[in-house]
Amino acid sequence: MSGRIEFKYLVPNALLGRIRAEVLPYVLPELPPGEGTSSEYTVRSVYFDTPQFDCYEEKADGLRLRNKFRVRGYGRGGAKSVVFLEIKRKCEAFIKKHRAPLAHSDLGAFFASGDIDRYIAGSSGPSRAKDDALRFLFHYGRHGLRPTALVVYDREAFAGKFDSSLRVTFDKNVRGTAFPLLDGLFDDDDLQDALPGHFILEVKFFRYALPAWVRSLVARHELSRLALSKYAMCLDSAGIDAPNWQVQRRLHSVVRSPA
Secondary structure: OOOEEEEEEEEEHHHHHHHHHHHHHHEEEOOOOOOOOOOEEEEEEEEEEOOOOHHHHHHHHOOOEEEEEEEEEEOOOOOOOEEEEEEEEEEOOEEEEEEEEEEHHHHHHHHHHOOHHHHEOOOOOOOHHHHHHHHHHHHHHHHOOEEEEEEEEEEEEEEEOOOOOOEEEEEEEEEEEEOOOOOOOOOOOOOEEOOOOEEEEEEEEOOOOOOHHHHHHHHHOOOOEOOOOHHHHHHHHOOOOOOOHHHHHHHHHHHOOOO
16 A cells, blocks of 8 residues: 555653754644644544444554544634544555545534535535545445544644655644544543653654654664554543443444434
């Protein structure tokens, strides 16, 4: 599968300032989509899974090819906030995304009706957004996808100064909750810390080798590349792997089903 390569590293919070100082000579701040003027912003995602938690299990089993389904938004939200239907396809370290925008206030009506022409921004006539929304709805219906976890974190984002395809992010204060309501993307109630004392350093690039300065940084701080899933972390922190697994499944498929 062609696409961007993504490497993730788990880093102690104590190293944040030092690593930021070492990264800054090679990058430029990247502003968030839609709104904001700072390279730091809040990312919010409602992840979807099947009643059997197939996406979670595929991650736990280390499947080479897997998908994640989510609705993503940024910042604090509001009546006019734009959110995105996303499918993140992953094949080993390669990632590819399908993305379609719509108004946050239209989420419930969109899933109830499946009316892409009415609710998907820029979908008048043929468009990639329309195709990506159709793709999401196909999986939503075929696999019985339902909201399973709300994942929230604060991101510092940077783009390569000498290679615009390079992207470096610090994902901090990862927190979440299980079985959110569909319209709960911007809720902050009952979020649990999923990664205490650490942040995630992500490096995304289109080449087959990390830039030399990234390799040096990783070696200097003895960072190990890991298969880190914020979705799985938030479910684990909420006790999704506890003995009440079947009860949680029933809650997932019955109580929290979107309208």
